Amino acid sequence: MAKISVLVAVYNTAPFLPQCLDSLLSQTLEDMEVICIDDASTDNSLDVLHRYAGRDARVRVIALDENRGQAHARNVGLSCATGDYITFVDSDDWLSSDALEQVCAAFCQEGVDCVLFRVLYVYAGGRQKAYPMPCFETMSGEEAFRKSLTWEIHGCYAVRGPIHKAYPYDDSQRAYSDDNTTRIHYYHSRRVACCDGAYYYRQRPASVTHRASVRRFDFLLANERMRRQLIEIGASDEILCCYETERWLNLVGGYLFYYLHRRELSAADRRKGRKIMRHVWQTVNLKQVQSSLKRKFGYMPLHCSWLLFRLQEELYFLLRGFAGRNKETV
Template sequence: MSKISVLVAVYNTEKYLRQCLDSLLGQTLDDIEIICVDDASTDSSPDILREYIAADNRIKLITLKENRGQAHARNQALKISTGECIAFLDSDDYLASDALEQIVGTFDRHPTTDAVLFKVINIFPDANETPYPMPEFEQMNGYDAFVDSLTWKIHGVYAVRRSIHLKFPYDETARAFSDDNTTRLHYLNSRHVRLSRGIYYYRQHPQSVTHSISLRRFDYLLANESMKRQLLQLNSSSEILDIYENVRWLNLVDLYMFYYLHRRHFSLDARRQALFRLRHTRLTIETSRLRPSLRHKFGYRVMPSWPLFRLQEELYFFLRSLVGRNRESSQGR
């Protein structure tokens, strides 16, 4: 058994893969297990992986015949992992040389700690480096970490004890977003969550799903629904369910804004699909759990029917666009 297993899902990242693997092999902690999963890459990534496997026996390789997304790839790696704790590293990201030593040291010094966060540095295409905007903390309980992760007050780049990760593998409901659910369940089921000094360099891509105009953005609502279902299966408290329904409601309005702003880029069929997902989410949210201040706020108000909700959103975002244009006009004078 290794001190830590690192799961690396690989799909067409030949440009960055060597830096990723070099950062793992150059760790100050030797007792690591690196499990790479080639998710049916079509570039030279498989050749690079084979080259590194031949050079270091700490690397294991799983090759998938069909591309099924990061969550599925990580789950395949999780099944054969042996580490006392589990972390992930995206194949276009990299670690500081002592990052894993910092993570494992935090676990060793604090036996009741079940999840340890990296310090994240965002790397932008212009090579600008910016720390993730997160307040420093030493320790918090799992419930507080869960709540803070809902609004990304704390990020989701971390290592977790093996027992928790095996109980809650990656959610494969939505390819681009449902791994957020796994993070939140890991935090919620941790006794304590801590922040380490180990640095994770997180590469930002403008063309990623979370930054692009794509129908896949609405998969976020599918992921939210899956999270709600899992919380119910775990018999979560009414307080937790209340908190999460408010988050779902805010996400619904945010995604309607995305639809309002970008629908001209979608085909008629794509618009129908987006509206179907928005309407389904609206109908499945337990509005009785929403905060009164949110239920009665224009733009977020609970309306008795889907057509009235749509009318409210159209008017709300139209008025917001007018205010924005007037502000830009006044500033230009």
């Protein structure tokens, strides 16, 4: 049994894999396993993985026959992870040499079930920027859950093995739904800590979160799945109200994405995006949304008419200064 298991889901990232794997195999903590899951890559990623596995017995390679997304790939790796603690590193990211040692040391604190890395965004040309997370020693799992809703804390972390095994990755959507798993892990933790071990998070314009794609609306569907999960685990009314308010804010944010980028989407994708947004508009429990927010122009539900709600959003973003950008008949 390893001290910590590192899950690395891989899809067509051959140019970045050596930096990722070298950072893992040069860790000051040697008691670990690196489980690499190739999600049916079409480049030479699998060859790179096999080369590293041949050099270091701590690397295990699993090759999937069908591409099904990062969350599914991580779950395959999770099923055979043996570590006391489990974490992930995206295949184009990397860790500081002491990161895993720092994480494991933080777990020694009383009641700590999750430990966050220190995250540094890395941009083209090598420029780095720290994730703007307030410093803290530990916080309750419920507090971490709340802060994760608005990204006051990030989702690069390690968790005790039994918690992760009980709550594997949510693969209901190919993108964004893994955030749900992070929040469930925080919610079920006694205490959440942070450490100084650095996670270097590469920012690539080609990634799903950095381009105009209909898959951006998956975020709203993942939000809906998160709400169902909270109900299933018996979350309090206070937590549900907090999350429904966040879902409503995300709907307005989703409409802003649509307003700005619709000309970059196909007609079919625009229809799909509108269908998803209308579904969210119809299903958010407005009794659980913050009252003051519902009285604010741009956020008023206007449940008498979807067309009227859309007109409100169009005017709201026009008045906010997006005049002349990607106009389309409502």
